[in-house]
Amino acid sequence: MAKKAILMCTCSGACPSMKDINFFELCERIRLELPHDFLVMHPRLCEENGECLMENLLKNDGTKYYVLACKEEKQRKLLRDGYQKAGVPMNEDTFYPISLSFKNTDQVFDELRKALEEEKEEKLCEALQE
Numbered sequence: 001m002a003k004k005a006i007l008m009c010t011c012s013g014a015c016p017s018m019k020d021i022n023f024f025e026l027c028e029r030i031r032l033e034l035p036h037d038f039l040v041m042h043p044r045l046c047e048e049n050g051e052c053l054m055e056n057l058l059k060n061d062g063t064k065y066y067v068l069a070c071k072e073e074k075q076r077k078l079l080r081d082g083y084q085k086a087g088v089p090m091n092e093d094t095f096y097p098i099s100l101s102f103k104n105t106d107q108v109f110d111e112l113r114k115a116l117e118e119e120k121e122e123k124l125c126e127a128l129q130e
């Protein structure tokens, strides 16, 4: 079965739009309560060090990456090079961006939970149609 990985970018903990998110609490709740294979938290995914992480971490093996970071459209631009360096196409099978902007810990947790459940239901429907 395809893996589900969560990449969380904290924007150095300095972005005012993320001030209501407790990143450590969020990580632990995700780890304990949501179905996924692994979770990685990084302070600046869109900079050289973050791209280096992506180059070494991302795999083109069917893993879907749920990326919790800035706004979805911004992620598409800023994280494109990291995907490219990893040799992973950025598409709906590999990239599920979730914006952290102006949300609190509970809101982000709920949005990710729904995204993971949505995926489970889609897979179930596909299996029933086969």
Ligand code: SF4
Pocket (backbone or CB within 6 Å): 009, 010, 011, 012, 043, 044, 045, 046, 047, 069, 070, 071, 074, 075, 078
């Ligand atoms: S990817 Fe987005 S959230 Fe992460 S450091 Fe860059 S601008 Fe900030």
